[in-house]
Amino acid sequence: MTALRACSLFAAMLFALVTPARADDEGVPYWASIDAEIANMRVGPGDSYRISWVYRRPHLPVKVVRREGPWRLIEDPAGDRGWMRDLLLSRQRAAIVKGEGLAEIRAAPTSGSHLQWRVEPGVVGLLGECEAGWCQFDAGGHKGFAQADRLWGAGAP
CATH class of the missing domain: 2.30.30.40 (SH3 Domains)
Known part of the structure; x- marks a missing residue:
């Protein structure tokens, strides 16, 4: 076997070992x-x-x-x-309320919409669509909109 062929074979074997880890x-x-x-x-x-x-x-x-x-x-x-x-x-996307004090859950994704309720930091809920700084938030069937900056799990990971 020539040195070039042996080197090519070694490179192919090394690539086969490395590729699955990258794909993972x-x-x-x-x-x-x-x-x-x-x-x-x-x-x-x-x-x-x-x-x-x-x-x-x-x-x-x-x-x-x-x-x-x-x-x-x-x-x-x-x-x-x-x-x-x-x-x-x-x-399934979810989020947890973070920060200090109670977070407001609104009926619509605006700060002027009807206040549904307030939740404490640590409350977990399912996360829906997020847009313009607001996210749909469902805590045990209680649905509304929360400010995205109060939710860990919203935005890019």
Whole structure:
């Protein structure tokens, strides 16, 4: 075998090993939400890694920052990172109210529209369309519009 052929073969094998890892990370980061009553976050991408957090909050928004096979490296609203199985996550967008004081939920996406209710930081809800600084927000069937800057999970991941 010539040196050129051996080098080409080595490069092809190396490319084959590297390509799947790149394909796994296509489309990240993206928003997701926890889709289980109980979800374990682990320190590594596998069941043999120790559990670092146990989430008991369905629809909690998370940011997926990396993919490795069926595992997702996620970041939660507090900034903690760890690995979670893809089966425990949904692409359903959700958000959590952030900031100080109560957030106003309005009937329409304007500050002058009827005030539906106020929610505390930490309230989780499903997220609808966001436009002009306002997002549709559904907290347990109570629907309205919240200012996007009060929601972690709105905007680009």
